[in-house]
Amino acid sequence: MNNIQIAIIGAGPAGLSAALELKKLGYDDLVVFEREDEAGGTPRHCGHLGFGIFEFKRVLSGPDYAKKLAKLAIDNKIDIKLKSTLTKIEKGVLTFSTPEGIKQYRSTCTLLALGARETPRPDRLVSGARSPNVITTGTLQRFTYLQKIKPFDRAVIVGSEIVSFSAIMSAKHAGIKIEAIIEEKDEIDTFCIVKYMVKYLLKIPVFTNTKLKNINGKDKKITSVTISTKESEREIPCDGVIFTGQFIPESSIMQKSFDDFNLSNNSLYISQNFQAKSDGFFVAGNAIRGALAAFKCYFEGKKVAKSIHDFIRFKHEAEFVKIEADENISWYYPSLIDLKSPIKEHLTTLRLKKRARGVIKVLLNERVVYKKNIHAFPFVSVSIPWKHIELKPKDVIRLEFVTLPFCIFYHNILKKYAKLSSFILFLLVSPLVR
Amino acid sequence: MEYIDLNNLFPLRSSNFAKDEIFDVAVIGAGVVGCATFKEFCEQGAKAVLVEKANDILDGASKGNSAILHTGFDAPPDTLEHECVQRGYTEYMKIKDDYNLPFLNTKALVVAWNDEQLGKLDAIQNKGLGNGVKELDLLTSKQIIKKEPNLSHDAKGAILVHGESLIDPWSAPLAYVKKGISCGGKTAFSHEVQDGSFNGKYWVIKTSQKPINAKVVINAAGLYGDIVDKIKGTQDFKIIPRKGQFVIFDETAYNLINSIILPVPTKRTKGVVITKTAFGNILVGPTAEDQESRSDSQTVKETLEDLKNKAFHMLPALKNHKVTATFAGLRPASDETFYRVSINDEKNWITVGGIRSTGLTASLGLAKHIFELHDTRYEKNPKENEKITVPNISEFAPRDNQKEGYGKIVCYCECVTEREIKNACHGELGAGNIGGLKRRTRAMMGRCQGFNCEAAVTQICKNEVENNE
Numbered sequence: 001m002n003n004i005q006i007a008i009i010g011a012g013p014a015g016l017s018a019a020l021e022l023k024k025l026g027y028d029d030l031v032v033f034e035r036e037d038e039a040g041g042t043p044r045h046c047g048h049l050g051f052g053i054f055e056f057k058r059v060l061s062g063p064d065y066a067k068k069l070a071k072l073a074i075d076n077k078i079d080i081k082l083k084s085t086l087t088k089i090e091k092g093v094l095t096f097s098t099p100e101g102i103k104q105y106r107s108t109c110t111l112l113a114l115g116a117r118e119t120p121r122p123d124r125l126v127s128g129a130r131s132p133n134v135i136t137t138g139t140l141q142r143f144t145y146l147q148k149i150k151p152f153d154r155a156v157i158v159g160s161e162i163v164s165f166s167a168i169m170s171a172k173h174a175g176i177k178i179e180a181i182i183e184e185k186d187e188i189d190t191f192c193i194v195k196y197m198v199k200y201l202l203k204i205p206v207f208t209n210t211k212l213k214n215i216n217g218k219d220k221k222i223t224s225v226t227i228s229t230k231e232s233e234r235e236i237p238c239d240g241v242i243f244t245g246q247f248i249p250e251s252s253i254m255q256k257s258f259d260d261f262n263l264s265n266n267s268l269y270i271s272q273n274f275q276a277k278s279d280g281f282f283v284a285g286n287a288i289r290g291a292l293a294a295f296k297c298y299f300e301g302k303k304v305a306k307s308i309h310d311f312i313r314f315k316h317e318a319e320f321v322k323i324e325a326d327e328n329i330s331w332y333y334p335s336l337i338d339l340k341s342p343i344k345e346h347l348t349t350l351r352l353k354k355r356a357r358g359v360i361k362v363l364l365n366e367r368v369v370y371k372k373n374i375h376a377f378p379f380v381s382v383s384i385p386w387k388h389i390e391l392k393p394k395d396v397i398r399l400e401f402v403t404l405p406f407c408i409f410y411h412n413i414l415k416k417y418a419k420l421s422s423f424i425l426f427l428l429v430s431p432l433v434r
Numbered sequence: 435m436e437y438i439d440l441n442n443l444f445p446l447r448s449s450n451f452a453k454d455e456i457f458d459v460a461v462i463g464a465g466v467v468g469c470a471t472f473k474e475f476c477e478q479g480a481k482a483v484l485v486e487k488a489n490d491i492l493d494g495a496s497k498g499n500s501a502i503l504h505t506g507f508d509a510p511p512d513t514l515e516h517e518c519v520q521r522g523y524t525e526y527m528k529i530k531d532d533y534n535l536p537f538l539n540t541k542a543l544v545v546a547w548n549d550e551q552l553g554k555l556d557a558i559q560n561k562g563l564g565n566g567v568k569e570l571d572l573l574t575s576k577q578i579i580k581k582e583p584n585l586s587h588d589a590k591g592a593i594l595v596h597g598e599s600l601i602d603p604w605s606a607p608l609a610y611v612k613k614g615i616s617c618g619g620k621t622a623f624s625h626e627v628q629d630g631s632f633n634g635k636y637w638v639i640k641t642s643q644k645p646i647n648a649k650v651v652i653n654a655a656g657l658y659g660d661i662v663d664k665i666k667g668t669q670d671f672k673i674i675p676r677k678g679q680f681v682i683f684d685e686t687a688y689n690l691i692n693s694i695i696l697p698v699p700t701k702r703t704k705g706v707v708i709t710k711t712a713f714g715n716i717l718v719g720p721t722a723e724d725q726e727s728r729s730d731s732q733t734v735k736e737t738l739e740d741l742k743n744k745a746f747h748m749l750p751a752l753k754n755h756k757v758t759a760t761f762a763g764l765r766p767a768s769d770e771t772f773y774r775v776s777i778n779d780e781k782n783w784i785t786v787g788g789i790r791s792t793g794l795t796a797s798l799g800l801a802k803h804i805f806e807l808h809d810t811r812y813e814k815n816p817k818e819n820e821k822i823t824v825p826n827i828s829e830f831a832p833r834d835n836q837k838e839g840y841g842k843i844v845c846y847c848e849c850v851t852e853r854e855i856k857n858a859c860h861g862e863l864g865a866g867n868i869g870g871l872k873r874r875t876r877a878m879m880g881r882c883q884g885f886n887c888e889a890a891v892t893q894i895c896k897n898e899v900e901n902n903e
Contacts, residue, residue: 035846083842085835087849097849101838120883122682123757125742127735130761132440132868132878135888142889149892150437174435219729220441220869248756252847252881255686255755263754 005029006308007094007107009086012041013294014285015113016069017055017301018308019078025309031105032078033096035085039073040066042115042286043294045141048169054295063145065294089257092280109280109308112254112268113301116286118163119246128215131222133240137167140242144174152240156225157181158212160188160195161245162379163291168202171242179238181206182227185354189245190379192422193429201430215241247290254283262335264325265289271336272343273307274300277320282308289331289351316340321395323348328356328401330378339391347384350399352376358403364389365396373404443895444859444866445903446489449622453644456636457483457620458812460648462627462662464488465496466797467789468654469607469614474801476617479812483646484611484619485639487626487658490866492607492873495656496793498680498731498763500707500717503537504795505597507562507570508544508699514773514803516565519792521799526601529798532821533609535602536712536828542598542694543578545589545748551698552590558698559593569596584690584751598694602712602828603794604873609824610797612863616822617815622646623866627655630665632781639665650782652804656766657728659774659787666783671774675728676767676790678720680760681741684881687716687755695748704791706744708752712828713848713876715758718745724767731762758847758881765790775800777807784808825854827876844894845887847880855891859898871895 006027008015011034019032038044043051046062053059056068073080081096084103088095094110096103118136133152135143143149155176157164160183171178181188181198186209188195198204207227214226216235224237249267260277262269268276270283284304285297310316319339325332332350347362347370355377362370362384369389376382384399391397461472464486475482488494503526506519530537546552555572562570571594573581578589615621625641630651639646655662660673688710697705703722711717718741738760746753768774768788773796777784784804789796826833834840834851841852858865858874865871868878877891878884884891 035843037842085843085846085849087835097835097843099838099840099842102836117882117885120881120885122760122883125735125738125757125760126733128732130731130733132884132888136883136885138885139888142886143892144435147889147893148435149889149896150435151440151892153437214732220867250882252684252686 001093002103002105004031004105004107005312006031006109006111007105008032008111008113009094010034010041010113010115010285010287011039011070011073011080012113012115012285012297013043013069014287014297014301014304015041015111016073017298018111018113018284018305019073020076021302021305022308023076023078025305030079032073032080033084033086034080034082037082039070039080039082045138045145046166047141047145047173048166051294055298086253089253107280109282109311111282111284111304111308112287113283113285114250114253114287116247116249116291118244119248121243124243124246126212126215129217129220129222131215131217131220133222134215135240135242137163137170137242137244140167141170144170150174150176152176154179154238155240155242156236156238157242157244159183159244159246160190160206162190162194163247164244165190165194165198167242167244168198168204176240178204179236180204180227182210182212183208184211185209187355192419193426196423196426197430247286249287249289251287264329265331265333265335269322269335270333271318271320271338271341272334272345273310273338273341274304275307275311275318275338277336280311288333319393321391321393321397323397323399325350325399326401328352329399332399337391337397339393344386347386347389348399349381349383351381352378352401354378356401356403358401360384361400361402362389363398363400364391366398438892438896440868440892443868443892444489444899447623447866448643449620449625451483451620455647457481457646457648459483459650459652459808460485460637460639460646461652461654463654463656464491464611464623465494465654465656466492466603466607466793467656467786467800469610470797470801471652471654471786471804472614472619473610474805476614476619477815477818478805479815482614482619483648484614484621485625485627485641485646486621486623487642488866489624490870491611492604493869495764495766496603496607497869497873498678498761499603499794500680500709500720501601501603501711501794502694502707502709503599503601504792505567505595506565506795507567507595508558508704509565509792510772511561511564514775515792515796518773518796518799518803520566521802522796523597523799525798525802526606526795532823533606533613534823534826535606535609536826536830537599537601538712538830539597539599540693540710542595542696543573543582544593544595544696544698545578545585546591546698547588547748549590554698555591555593562593562595567595567597570594582691582693582695584749585695586748586750594693600694600710600712601794605824605827606794607797608863608874609822612824613822615862616820617817621862627662627665637782650784650808652784652786654786656789657764659766659785660768663785663787666778666781670776670785671768671770671787673728673766673768673787674724675726676765677723677725677731677762678765679733679737679741679762680717680719681738681745681757682711682759682761683716683718683752684756684758685714687752688714690716690749690751706741708745708749712830713879714829716752716755718742720763728764731764733760733762756881759879759883775803775807825857827854827874844890845877845880847882847886848876850875850877852894855894856898859895860902
């Protein structure tokens, strides 16, 4: 058994930036554990540009960004243990499988920066043939950018979150033709402009209000997919299917090891200090909720470093109030309020599962204490301010969202307006992209 | 960028015996029954060949099942199935340690969810006692809750079957074939049987590759059993494939139950089971859907949802856990419920068909039975007692990732090491396709379904295959 002061699990943007910040604050007894054979996290296989703008004031590709982060960590003499997979957390002891055998550590503080992954096919319960050619964006990226393998020739993308755009880029890079993008909702799951870019610049058909009905194939080979709308059905020939988005934290180890698992967020209950109920455990980055951009994780890493710093210095007894949420909310953070913490920026920040117009309500011990009319997109966060809410220990907070039917009229007008403005933006931007 | 066909990652196998070699027996079909039979004959000293149309073992009915070692408490009394299930159980217990095969005695509860089912429990208990299964206890709903606190409190009563246990359905047959090979048996994968002729002394079996000569043919062709049986001239039964869909839940759900939760069976099927698996998950299934196709194992969204809801009703806490995998298996049911085992002495042909659901347990017993039917003495193989082991991939014993020097973990969800994947690519019984690799290592079978490792696993396999050549 080794004793260390700070253990950071995961060498992605959140884990590494926390490690760098803690190092700056003077912590040397710190180890970063990473299960992959190189540090950098998810950006390692996001081959497209757009990383590092806020952190390094430069436009980098994912792999370059990951390399830069990893190099920074190594230059700062941060101890990164690669190929170390966390297999168990029990009574504060972390057990790792490493090439040198089982290793155990006891730490004062543990930061779980475990990252997130997409929801693969089984949990979506899709009908049809099973095949190794049914994959996720992450798998496709690893195939194309890390292993230089093209697994199929023509594919259909399921889901239209912004990550499906990454799937298109990866497919393009590998020479895979994308036959269609299918989305169950009545509009795509990201900014309208992306739809126009996909439809008119890349010439890929986008089917909204459309379900993937069946994956057709024989002997583990895919031949086509059947898609259906309310009125009709059609078949699209392809030999691969890419499921995109629906990110969830890589949190099975949390669910196995801790009692206070938050099913709405698929993560632990976490305070505004990133602190879990279990003493000395912190969570940051995408392990808190679905996937956010790398820079957000990076800055969250810096914040959690300060919280760990405070935790070690002041050792204050936290007093937690739990926040629960209803099923319209896809995630919210924080899910615990530490009454003793001086941080009172927002009560919580949330995202909805679907685009909707309605009222978000905060119930304190079943009494509404805050109401706000919102028109929210599933990819835009809504913050709830702290003011007007007095909290005492043992209070219970609940978040509820109610769709307002009379808003549908306005909703439709707004939708048209959104399309128009997106189209104008598209016209302005498209010459630059070409 | 190099295109790789994930379905043809591994080269098609040929066979390593001479064209004019005449075997004592040819076992057609490398499902669990075929594998066990092959082992039995090889051990007894017969020169045997295992003929399989796929490029790997367990490619048909035997790849998808609920992985339970049954006691036979509910087997039809005084039938071959009853005999073989119990004999198979005893045999498995004898050999499991030698082969390094896992076993966990979880016990099973046959739960009655309504008064009608409750009324049937006595009959089930009596049937069990009649079948020679002595360790059966009737439990009241209070006792059930004490034993299975997470189970829905709607349970009216149950029978506790002490002997029911969990095993690894993929490693056991692998061990059987390995043993057969070590005793001099030969394998012929990717040899699809097309036709055959009997010249009075031996059969010449025409396959998609070279023909195979054998004095006796054992037809264990599972889902294709009736088609292969036509070769001998008469067809005594018809296979009606019965699809069973399954839902597998994440390892986070593993501790929700202690024992196997069985329903009160109907005439047609044992019904939907909830059980732990040797790989640390919770399994729910199977359904029973008769169909025409012998290869179509597609899953259906509505059925899977229905399965999930059934499971949630029985085990409400399961709602809080994610689905790791869904799959469907095909059972080679025939037009009758009993096993179709027969011998045609004139034609030197043994049929082992219609092993619709208890095949995993019964296989070793069936193998003994078939050898007795065959009724020929061979000089026992001197390697009969040679020790053969297979790598443990179950959660019931230490796995490769707990022993140093494995390179790195490639599949994080299932903790599969680089060494395990490399080893699974080599040797006469190396993986023959991606499915075979999964069954040997568990790679890509976890909650992320290859999000993290499919590309890396593919790359390792590709390199190993190139090294092999």
